[in-house]
Amino acid sequence: MTDTAPAYTAPDATTRAAMLDTARFDAAGLIAAIAQQHDTGEILMLAWMNREALDETLRAGRVCYYSRSRGGLWRKGETSGQVQRLVDARLDCDRDAVLLLVDQTGVACHTGRRSCFFSAMRPTGLVETSAPLIAADTLYGRG
Amino acid sequence: MTDTAPAYTAPDATTRAAMLDTARFDAAGLIAAIAQQHDTGEILMLAWMNREALDETLRAGRVCYYSRSRGGLWRKGETSGQVQRLVDARLDCDRDAVLLLVDQTGVACHTGRRSCFFSAMRPTGLVETSAPLIAADTLYGRG
Numbered sequence: 071m072t073d074t075a076p077a078y079t080a081p082d083a084t085t086r087a088a089m090l091d092t093a094r095f096d097a098a099g100l101i102a103a104i105a106q107q108h109d110t111g112e113i114l115m116l117a118w119m120n121r122e123a124l125d126e127t128l129r130a131g132r133v134c135y136y137s138r139s140r141g142g143l144w145r146k147g148e149t150s151g152q153v154q155r156l157v158d159a160r161l162d163c164d165r166d167a168v169l170l171l172v173d174q175t176g177v178a179c180h181t182g183r184r185s186c187f188f189s190a191m192r193p194t195g196l197v198e199t200s201a202p203l204i205a206a207d208t209l210y211g212r213g
Numbered sequence: 214m215t216d217t218a219p220a221y222t223a224p225d226a227t228t229r230a231a232m233l234d235t236a237r238f239d240a241a242g243l244i245a246a247i248a249q250q251h252d253t254g255e256i257l258m259l260a261w262m263n264r265e266a267l268d269e270t271l272r273a274g275r276v277c278y279y280s281r282s283r284g285g286l287w288r289k290g291e292t293s294g295q296v297q298r299l300v301d302a303r304l305d306c307d308r309d310a311v312l313l314l315v316d317q318t319g320v321a322c323h324t325g326r327r328s329c330f331f332s333a334m335r336p337t338g339l340v341e342t343s344a345p346l347i348a349a350d351t352l353y354g355r356g
Contacts, residue, residue, distance in 0.1 A: 079335075079336050086334075163323065163324050164329075193222050194228070
């Protein structure tokens with residue numbers, strides 16, 4: 071996290087509801103969310119949000135996803151401390167995806183890497199483009 | 214498109230098949246694909262690929278999506294000329310999303326904007342962060 075990240079101002083409940091009404095959630099009630107580090111442009115991860123998760127994210131200025139495996143809200147960093155502070159949220163042209171410009175504390179990936187996108191598809195096969203910065207056991211307090 | 218984009222080397226069919234076997238396509242046979250301009254870090258769009266689209270992309274070095282609305286392969290730029298040349302493709306940690314580092318010719322968005330993510334969710338409501346660079350009619354030859 072940097073101290074220089076732009077301050078985020080939350081829209082009020084009425085404005086949030088009006089904007090969320092324009093978003094197109096899929097049959098499961100979800101929208102794809104891309105997290106990008108606001109200043110470096112690094113893509114950190116792709117996850118999913120339901121309406122409640124996106125509303126909470128816009129309200130709190132801290133990213134909350136919907137965990138499809140756990141079937142509930144997933145407040146990013148709640149266990150690991152690796153939170154994502156929201157800088158800006160942008161819907162795409164057909165309103166079925168959202169780009170989150172964030173300030174990532176530490177690492178985004180559960181493997182301890184900064185980004186989840188580390189398996190490059192190369193002529194020799196899959197190549198890891200980055201190594202873990204933190205051991206997963208340390209990240210989740212089992213170290 | 215820049216002349217300085219790194220050259221792409223396609224993996225052979227056997228290597229492509231082995232890598233594609235590790236990808237996790239959803240119940241509809243699709244994987245989410247994020248396109249990012251390789252040198253500026255700009256997020257251009259999010260779309261979907263089936264196995265055939267991802268294989269063609271890796272083979273040809275030119276991005277091919279799967280159009281859910283048309284139900285078939287969507288060779289980006291085939292109509293508009295706004296092609297995406299592949300620089301690198303990276304799977305995420307759970308192998309159900311792919312990040313495409315590309316060299317985008319012209320604009321990615323059908324509205325004539327460089328990026329599809331132009332509707333910022335702000336305290337005053339949705340705010341457009343960019344204007345079209347090309348009229349949509351010009352883009353699709355109806356101008």
